[in-house]
Amino acid sequence: MKKQMLVLSIAAALSGISVAQAEVTLFDYQEASSAYEEAYVTGSLNAGKSRDDAQTQYNLNVNAFYDRTISTPDRDFDYGGYLQGTVSRAGTKDAEKNDSYDVGANAAVFNYFQPGSNGAFWYGSVEAQDTDKFDKLKSSATVGLGYGRVVNATPMAKAMRIVEELAQRNLLAAKPSKSVYQELAKLISREDEYFSRYRNLPDNEYEARWLGDMEAVLLNAGVLKKSGAISTLSMRDVLFDENIFTRKIGWRVRAGVGYQFSDGYDGDNGDPSLEVVGEYHMPVGRYAQFSDEATLSTTLGDDKVFQFDNDLSYSYEVDDSLDWINGWKLSYNDDSEITKNTLTSEVVYELNSTLDLASGITVTNYDGSSDDGTDTSFHTSVRYRLR
Secondary structure, three states, X not given: OHHHHHHHHHHHHHHHHHHHHOOOOHHHOOOOOEEEEEEEEEEEEEXXXXXXXXXXXXXXXXXXXXXXXXXXXXXXXXXEEEEEEEXXXXXXXXXXXXXXXXXXXXXXXXXXXXXXXXXXXXEEEEEEEEEOOOOOOEEEEEEXXXXXXXXXXXXXXXXXXXXXXXXXXXXXXXXXXXXXXXXXXXXXXXXXXXHHHHOOOOOOHHHHHHHHHHHHHHHHOOOEOOOOHHHHHHHHHHHHHOOOOOOEEEEEEEXXXXXXXXEOOOOOOOEEEEEEEEEEEEEEOOOEEEEXXXXXXXXXXOOOOEEEEEEEEEEEEEEOXXXXXXXXXXXXEOOOOEEEEEEEEEEEEEOOOOEEEEEEEEXXXXXXXXXXEXXXXXXXXXXXXXX
């Protein structure tokens, strides 16, 4: 009898271990076809007049950002753009207004030789940029080969958050299995499909059908206690009112040759170019994301100029309405021999479903020029979330 009890105890312990091991994570997400996008407009204004100023000094910054990725087993398609504009004036006597801007757009397609794999691919990309310092538009195109794949796991993060919200409201009858999480995440990733199919129907019908299908998944799996408005509203609160920042998994490296149609100035154009790019993305637990992307590029004309850029970020979800965003950008140009490091850290508080309040610090260091040194600034801005 004691042996039987011992066997049962061991079996129960092993069962508990297997349940713990079965805890769903972002890495359990199996992407098929999905799409995601981010779009923001951010504005900040600093103005004032000290006792030594002859006039009011001010600095107005407006930034806009858009990024969209469409993924299928065959290919990934990325495109986006940005706009940065500044209007400022110093407080010294007769100081004039200064305007500056930087606007750019890019698109890239990654075609996998074996659909659904994380292996080899060929790619093509185009980009264009214009600033107040350029004489004309800077533009280039690149083709090349690469290996690896980056998966957008944000639908799984949203599925996990939905289950958490339903559990907090005591609406769950059982704990979902990994397959239920996966089915829920796949439905979340198909928002564009629902919108395209039902957008001509009145009263946001696509939302009702989309949320209804998610509820059906949970009901059929025996996870949800019962169908009702409370569960639907709970899911809607997560998907429409909360901002869950993008979660990515994987790595990708690529190398390509390109053609620079214009360098932005009235000098020689038409130089061939070479680029090597590597990126790595890793969720840190359930609430944090680490990402890093490095690019080495050069023109292959008479005057070879190497440019190295590295963009590292770490984001942490403090709670449902508060995020902590950190970044480190490094750039080096061997022509000017200037190294620039920019460190940023800010907290972003969600005021409502579309409006955020961000406050943080930026530290910028220059090395290799007459302007060597470190600048520190504090900022508070309002960000409008378009998507």
